[in-house]
Each structure stands twice: as structure tokens, then as C-alpha cells.
Amino acid sequence: MLRRIFFRLSLAAIAFPLAVVPAFAHSRPKTMTPAANSTVSAPAEVSVFFSEPLEPKFSSLKLTNEKGAVLSVAASTMDPADPTHLTLALPKLAPGVYYVHWVSAATDGHRMDGDYTFTVK
Amino acid sequence: MHHVDSLLWLRVLTSFAVDANLAVLCGLLLSILWLRPDSIPAASRKSLQQPLLQASAAILFFALCAQLILLSASFSGQTDPQAIFAALPDVLSTHAGRILSLTIAAALVLLSTTLLRLADTMRLAVCSTSLLLCLVLRSATGHAATDGDFTTSELLQLFHLTGMALWSGGVLVSGLLVLPRLSSTASRDDLALPPTSANEPHHTASPARRYLQSLSGLSTWAVLVVALTGLIKSYRAAEGTPRLLLHNLWGYILFAKIACVVAALTLGALNRWRLASAVPWSIPTHRRAARTLRAEAYLMAVILLLSAWLANMPPPGE
Numbered sequence: 001m002l003r004r005i006f007f008r009l010s011l012a013a014i015a016f017p018l019a020v021v022p023a024f025a026h027s028r029p030k031t032m033t034p035a036a037n038s039t040v041s042a043p044a045e046v047s048v049f050f051s052e053p054l055e056p057k058f059s060s061l062k063l064t065n066e067k068g069a070v071l072s073v074a075a076s077t078m079d080p081a082d083p084t085h086l087t088l089a090l091p092k093l094a095p096g097v098y099y100v101h102w103v104s105a106a107t108d109g110h111r112m113d114g115d116y117t118f119t120v121k
Numbered sequence: 122m123h124h125v126d127s128l129l130w131l132r133v134l135t136s137f138a139v140d141a142n143l144a145v146l147c148g149l150l151l152s153i154l155w156l157r158p159d160s161i162p163a164a165s166r167k168s169l170q171q172p173l174l175q176a177s178a179a180i181l182f183f184a185l186c187a188q189l190i191l192l193s194a195s196f197s198g199q200t201d202p203q204a205i206f207a208a209l210p211d212v213l214s215t216h217a218g219r220i221l222s223l224t225i226a227a228a229l230v231l232l233s234t235t236l237l238r239l240a241d242t243m244r245l246a247v248c249s250t251s252l253l254l255c256l257v258l259r260s261a262t263g264h265a266a267t268d269g270d271f272t273t274s275e276l277l278q279l280f281h282l283t284g285m286a287l288w289s290g291g292v293l294v295s296g297l298l299v300l301p302r303l304s305s306t307a308s309r310d311d312l313a314l315p316p317t318s319a320n321e322p323h324h325t326a327s328p329a330r331r332y333l334q335s336l337s338g339l340s341t342w343a344v345l346v347v348a349l350t351g352l353i354k355s356y357r358a359a360e361g362t363p364r365l366l367l368h369n370l371w372g373y374i375l376f377a378k379i380a381c382v383v384a385a386l387t388l389g390a391l392n393r394w395r396l397a398s399a400v401p402w403s404i405p406t407h408r409r410a411a412r413t414l415r416a417e418a419y420l421m422a423v424i425l426l427l428s429a430w431l432a433n434m435p436p437p438g439e
Contacts, residue, residue: 026435055215058196108263109192109217110435 027052027059027084027104028112036116042093043120050104053083058105061088066097083107093120128200129433132191136429138184140286141293143259144425145177146231146252147283148290152299154245155335171235173298174248178232181255185225192217220261227254256283263432277350284346287339289421292385295336296418300411303329327402333410337393344386371434378427381420388417 031049034040046061061076072088079085086102101115153170189212190205196215197208212218231251234244260279261270392413395406 055196055217057211057215058198103198105196107216109195109212109215111195111198113198 026110026112027054027106029102029104029114029116030084032100032116034118036118039119039121041121043090045090046088046100048086048100048102049082050084050086052104052106054078054086055105055107055109056083058103058111059086060103061086062101063088063090064099064101066099071098095120128191128194131187132195132433133426133429135184135187135191136432137426138180139188139259140429141422141425142177142181142184143252143255143282144286144290144421145293146174146181146248146290147286148292148294149174149177150245150249150252151287151291151339152294154249155339175232175235178228178235178248182225182228182232185221185228189218189221189225192221217262220258224255224258227251227258231255256286277353280346281350284343284350288343288347289425291336291340291343292389292414292421293418295332296411296414296416296421299332300329300414303332303411327407329407329410330396330402333392333414334396337389337396340389341393344389371431374427374431374434378424378431381424381427385417385420385424388413388420392417 027050029048030051033047034043046063048061050059056078059076059078061072062070063072064070071091071093073091074089076086076088079087088100097117097119099115099117101113103111103113105111149170189209193205193208193212194200196212196218197204199205199208213222228251231248234247234251237244239247257279260282261275263278392410395410395413
């Protein structure tokens, strides 16, 4: 009986590392400035750090107002020293609610997108 | 936040096609070069080599091309074919695009080698080198490549993928192709050849038994390499909590895969026990061993499919 239990436990112990998946990278926002749902003075730029390095050609940030009009003029740029860091230069923002739309493409091609809001007082 | 996964099933199927054919190619080359090819009758060996190598190399090549198109769809977030092809030049300038295009080139060399009229030694040497190159390049994708190229993560991934390809390929090819051929051609005399020397036990002379012994030894080493590298990889990657694996599809698929791996290991252990036992290698024993190996091969196919599914889904917590 004990031998059988030991045999099954050994099998499970070997099977777990055998079943380890060569997972693909999924890059999601880790730190945002301004932070999500925060109320701040008009910022000069939006800065987002992602969980994985990004492919700059397919990753971006965009700012819109509540009506969906795109306010950011310049394209977002990647920090050459840190491939997880995207910034977006902003025009002067009036008080109101703003949406940051982000698209992240991890280096293996896995793409995610989403958005968050902040308020300018 | 959401993932662009409208093409998930296509991505899973192409990943499965690539991994399964890498494994089958590994298994075919193993059965020809290492696992006592003399035990397979010459006619069967010839019919095993050429057409299957060609078919497997062709599927690998086209599946990799499909992966490049899907990579372009994934990077660009487009599903319209025109937009997907328009994004290809940009995709080829990315790390993943470069690695995939090199893998396609290696697969093309592999396919051409199987199609050209070459001496057997030359064909097998080029096939083995191209296949190894495909495995090296495949280990430079996904999470393993996050820290850059020529890293410990990529080396671990290479050992892991190669061990997995040898194990699953050896079992798939032997269980579904080689052993049935040996079964169909083996007569009662083949299975009970007289001992070649006075010290050799009667049963060790069977070609099927010799073949299975080689396969069993190789599989054991491959499993150890896969288990060891998997353990190190999971230790390095252990950021989340096991609790996250409960109550979500990713966790259920992982548990299903672990169950299949346990079942495959049990079947492998069963055949190893049969080989180690002193029971004479009779026709019924041979048939039981062939059935066990065939069941293990089907399990391997399911494991490869579940792996492809898992690899294309975000792990819980992401």
C-alpha cells in the first residue's frame, strides 16, 4: 500500500516539471503615471511601465477625452534604456476626465490592449 | 484589458503542428540512426524513412509559414488578410519575426534535403543538423527570450524542448510506426531467436525486445532531462501562487496535461518492467508491449495538443 502511494507521489512529482509550459509573454501595465483613477494637476506626459519588454513598432499609448476625441499629437516613444517603458507627450490639458489607451506587443508577438482613466483638476 | 485572441484556435493548431512534427522528425531520425535500425526489416525501413520524413518536413515548413502570418496578425491586431500581409515587413524586423524566419529557412533546408536525391548519409546528416537548428531557434522564443539571446533561460529551454522532442518523438514513431511494422513482419521465430552465445539468455535475442530496450533507455534519459530543466524553469518562474491555478481554464488544462503525463509515465514504466522481468519475450508479451506503447503514443499526441493550447493562453494572473 505504502509502496503504491510512494509510486504515485513520485510520478506526480516527476510529472509537474514535465508539464511545465513554454509560456508566451503577455505584457501588461505595471506602473502608470498618472495612476489609474487618480486626480492630478495637468501632467506633461503619460508614462507606463509594462511587465515584459515590448516591441516598439507595435506598442503604443494614446490619450482621448470623454467624447473619444484623440488629444495626443505625438506618437508614444519607448525608453531606449528600458524596453518595458513607454511615454506619451501631452498637450496642455484642461480640467476633465481623460482616457489612456494602451497597446502592448510582447517580444514574442502576443498583443494586449486596454485603457484606464485619470482626472485633471 | 483584453488579449487579441480571435485567432486562438488557429494559433493552437499551428503550434501543435510545429511541435508534433519536430517530435516526429526527432523520432524518425532516432529510429533510423540510433534505435537499432537493423531490427527493422529493410523494406519497412526504407518506407519508414523517405515518405514520412518528407511529409513531416513539409507539414513543419507550412505550419511555420502559417505561424509567421499569425504572428503578423497578432502583432498588428488585424484580421484582414491585406492588413496582415502589409504588416509583414515590420514583423520581420522584430525579434520574434527574425527568429521565425530563420526557423522557416532551416525547415526549408530540411524539406529540400528530404526531396533531393542524396546519399543516405548526407541526407541524414543535413536533416539532423537542420532539425537541431530548428530546436535551437525555437528555444529562443517566448518567455525564454525575454532577457535576450544566448542566456541561461534559452539554454534551459533548448534542453527542455530537445528532451521533450526525443521523448515524445521516440514514443510516437515507435508506438505508431516501428513496433506495428515489427509486429506485422515478426514471425514466431523472430520473437524467439536462439541465443547467440552460451551466456546470453534466450529472450534477449528478439529484435522487438532489443528495440524496446534501446527506446526505454533513451526515454528514461530524456524524461530526466525534461524533468530537471522543468524543475529549474518552474523554480525560476514561480512568482504566483498555486491557488491561481484553481477555477480557471488554464489551470484545468494544466491539470489535464499533468494527468496525461502521469499516465504516459506509468505506461512507460510498465514496458520497462516487462523488459526488466525475466519472463520470456513471447508473442503475447510483444503484443502487450506494442499495445502499451501505442497507448503511450496517443497520450503523447494529447500532451502536445494540450501544451500548444496552454502556450497560447495567458497564464492566470496576467
